[in-house]
Amino acid sequence: xxxxxVGAHYGLKDWLAQRVTAVVMALYTLLMIVAVxxxxxxxxxxxxxxxxxxxxxxxxxxxxxxxxxxxxxxDIWMDYVKPTAVRLMLHVLxxxxxxxxxxxxxxxxxxx
Amino acid sequence: MTTRNIQFKIYRYDPxxxxxxxxxxxxxxIDATDRKLLDVMVKLKxxxxxxxxxxxxxxxxxxxxxxxxxxxxxxxxxxxxxSLPIDKPIVLRPLPGLPVIRDLIVDMTQFFKQYHSxxxxxxxxxxxxxxxxxxxxxxxxxxxxxxECILCACCSTSCPSFWWNPDKFVGPAGLLAxxxxxxxxxxxxxxxxxxxxxxxxxxxxxxxxxxCVDVCPKGLNPTKAIGKIKDMMVKRAI
Ligand code: SF4
Ligand code: SF4
Ligand code: FES
Numbered sequence: 001x002x003x004x005x006v007g008a009h010y011g012l013k014d015w016l017a018q019r020v021t022a023v024v025m026a027l028y029t030l031l032m033i034v035a036v037x038x039x040x041x042x043x044x045x046x047x048x049x050x051x052x053x054x055x056x057x058x059x060x061x062x063x064x065x066x067x068x069x070x071x072x073x074x075d076i077w078m079d080y081v082k083p084t085a086v087r088l089m090l091h092v093l094x095x096x097x098x099x100x101x102x103x104x105x106x107x108x109x110x111x112x
Numbered sequence: 113m114t115t116r117n118i119q120f121k122i123y124r125y126d127p128x129x130x131x132x133x134x135x136x137x138x139x140x141x142i143d144a145t146d147r148k149l150l151d152v153m154v155k156l157k158x159x160x161x162x163x164x165x166x167x168x169x170x171x172x173x174x175x176x177x178x179x180x181x182x183x184x185x186x187x188x189x190x191x192x193x194x195s196l197p198i199d200k201p202i203v204l205r206p207l208p209g210l211p212v213i214r215d216l217i218v219d220m221t222q223f224f225k226q227y228h229s230x231x232x233x234x235x236x237x238x239x240x241x242x243x244x245x246x247x248x249x250x251x252x253x254x255x256x257x258x259x260e261c262i263l264c265a266c267c268s269t270s271c272p273s274f275w276w277n278p279d280k281f282v283g284p285a286g287l288l289a290x291x292x293x294x295x296x297x298x299x300x301x302x303x304x305x306x307x308x309x310x311x312x313x314x315x316x317x318x319x320x321x322x323x324c325v326d327v328c329p330k331g332l333n334p335t336k337a338i339g340k341i342k343d344m345m346v347k348r349a350i
Contacts, residue, residue: 004279007308011316012345075319078312079276 018071021064028061055109062105066098115141118152118193119201122163126214133212136163137201142193149196150177150188153204165216172329175264179216180205185266185327207269209278222278223265223285230282230290230308235301251297258292258337260330261285267324267334273317280313284324284334287315291337294344306345315341 031054039048048054073094081087117139125133140155150170157163167177170189177188182196182203196202210218236245268274268283282290290309293299309315315338324334 006280006311006313008312009307009310011310011312011314012342012349014312015316015342016346016349079273079317 014071018068021068024060024064025068028057028064031057049109058109059106062102062109066102070094070098115143116198117141118198120156121201121203122156122215123205124163124215125212126162126164127212135203136160139201147192147194148189149181149191149193149202152193153188163216164214173262175262178207178264178266178269178329180207185270187264187266187329190329207265209269209275210265218269220265223268223283224263226268226278226282226286227263227289229314230286230293231301231305232289232293234293234296234299235304236298237300245298247297254295254297255292257332258288258295261288261292261332262330264329266327266329267332270323270327271318272321272323273319277313277317281317282309282314284318284338287318287341288332288334288337291341294341302344303348306341306348309341310345 035048035054039045049058074091077087077090077094081090118141119137119139122136122138123133124130124136138156138160140152140159142152142155146152146155148170150167153163153165153167157165165177165179165188167189168174169176172187172190175187178185179188181188181191185207204216206212206216206218210220210222213219234245263285265285267288268278268285271284273281274283287309290305294302294305299305318335318338320335320338322335325332325336328334
């Protein structure tokens, strides 16, 4: 018997999160369009990126980017990769890569 | 202008005889009275009666003669022959994404399975009134643009999300029908209907590509209905 089971109740949450994170990224882009032209050389970049607000915004941006990418990339696997085992593996790899990137970005922002 | 010669390229496939599908070149003379593509196809069939296609009402009501006409899904009976370029052959193929039974006839089982999955009937457990369940004219207005669907499958078979996941994604036709019952004030199963669609596949495979809106021969807008379902889910959740 080959029944199709659906009903994983996370459709709305991810769809909404994808929209919200897109807005966050758009706002950050605007912020950068305003901020970057005022930057002058290495010291300028250092000053900009030590600003508490910019660090906070950059952090929120990175988290949004990762979540957005997670939903988007997972959608691609869901559309094109049918075998469950392969798909699960790709999901896990995507997740690990994104978590890694987020951690790395945090390290860069706070120069840990 | 009395008679004209129209060229066709038609997808032919008879699984009992053909190893694989091929395109047949055929032409037919038409008169000024042959107004729609379906009229001309009937002439084609008179010329070569091995060509198989479905049709019934010949006036855009039954939804049986949906095909892929020059690369775009539509109803043969509603497509004016004059609207098609005649400097090159008219290319007819079966609806994409569904298994071909023969020539232009596809197996619609998957499509109707999805339609049935949304429970396309009014759910109301109150004892039926003496005559009928009434609605205010404003409430009835909500159903316009939803109830007119003739289930021709032009939309779902032009939707890439439906091509990749016809078993799990309800598709534009099914979702339009789902919203038709969600929007109906006489229906009492709204939350159950929303619960059923809150799924990464059933509803959220729709990525708003809008192919469905582009092809619907009845001028309906499944994308808008899908958007309204999402709105209701958001309102309910936050
Ligand atoms: S919504 Fe339009 S294209 Fe889709 S099945 Fe209904 S009538 Fe056909
Ligand atoms: S809008 Fe949604 S349902 Fe319509 S064709 Fe695009 S993905 Fe399919
Ligand atoms: S023949 Fe009925 S819709 Fe075209």
